[in-house]
Amino acid sequence: MSPRGPGIALAGVGLSLGGTKVLADVSLAVRPGSIHAIVGPNGGGKSSLLRCLLGQMPHRGRIVLDWPGEAGRIAYVPQALQFDTGLPMTVRDFLATLSGERPAFLRPRPATLARIEAQLEHMGLAGKADRRMGALSGGERQRVLLAQALDPAPDLLILDEPMAALDEAGARMIEAVLQELRAQGVTVLWVEHDLAAVRRLADRVTALNRGVVFEGEARSVLTPERVLDLLSHRAAA
Numbered sequence: 001m002s003p004r005g006p007g008i009a010l011a012g013v014g015l016s017l018g019g020t021k022v023l024a025d026v027s028l029a030v031r032p033g034s035i036h037a038i039v040g041p042n043g044g045g046k047s048s049l050l051r052c053l054l055g056q057m058p059h060r061g062r063i064v065l066d067w068p069g070e071a072g073r074i075a076y077v078p079q080a081l082q083f084d085t086g087l088p089m090t091v092r093d094f095l096a097t098l099s100g101e102r103p104a105f106l107r108p109r110p111a112t113l114a115r116i117e118a119q120l121e122h123m124g125l126a127g128k129a130d131r132r133m134g135a136l137s138g139g140e141r142q143r144v145l146l147a148q149a150l151d152p153a154p155d156l157l158i159l160d161e162p163m164a165a166l167d168e169a170g171a172r173m174i175e176a177v178l179q180e181l182r183a184q185g186v187t188v189l190w191v192e193h194d195l196a197a198v199r200r201l202a203d204r205v206t207a208l209n210r211g212v213v214f215e216g217e218a219r220s221v222l223t224p225e226r227v228l229d230l231l232s233h234r235a236a237a
């Protein structure tokens with residue numbers, strides 16, 4: 001199938017925050033319709049790179065999305081949702097608001113409600129629509145974020161450690177979702193610490209520690225020596 005997601009090209013991307021060099025001269029290419037993983041040590045700049053791509057950081061250098069036709073839908077699942085856990089917002093309210101179909105203060109349409117039920121069922125959260133967002137476990141909240149990212153179907157999906165809070169069944173579910181998306185030609189850019197999952201699922205991988213340390217085909221480039229070397233260093237000075 002021809003890709004419906006974009007290729008992504010980063011050239012000489014740099015970012016400094018509060019006097020710290022977070023990213024230095026990062027250049028990389030993501031192939032359209034592929035699953036591209038970004039790995040690296042804590043503080044290596046992975047989340048910051050995603051935020052540059054999303055236009056949330058004032059970076060140097062160039063980031064270009066090359067769409068096969070008209071620009072499509074970009075969905076993003078952040079590492080963790082920062083919000084007031086006392087907020088009286090149910091899972092249903094949260095998903096209805098993000099669907100953007102009606103102003104937040106109006107009741108959602110019946111069709112929207114049915115769609116929310118289906119999203120929740122797909123993510124193994126059937127029956128959780130009336131739960132307060134703040135009363136969900138970390139893994140359940142992660143599944144809600146994934147549910148909103150997958151409907152409407154994205155053409156580019158950006159994931160920041162989607163498996164971190166998930167149990168075994170949740171991680172398997174994400175693996176199935178990624179395989180489904182690849183079969184549909186969606187481009188997936190995926191920050192992940194689970195290198196075994198990266199080896200199983202990603203087409204290509206970039207190792208990042210402020211700059212690109214190595215990159216290549218995920219199955220061959222992640223040798224034990226390289227991984228040990230990458231992760232045994234703290235973020236580059």
Ligand SMILES: Nc1ncnc2c1ncn2[C@@H]1O[C@H](COP(=O)(O)OP(=O)(O)OP(=O)(O)O)[C@@H](O)[C@H]1O
Pocket residue numbers: 017018020022040041042043044045046047048049235
């Ligand atoms: N707003 C900010 N001001 C100053 N420094 C920041 C800011 N945001 C991030 N940083 C620093 O930038 C560096 C990279 O952070 P980032 O979250 O991108 O790393 P990461 O590779 O995603 O790490 P992890 O694997 O721990 O999630 C860290 O040293 C962090 O402290």
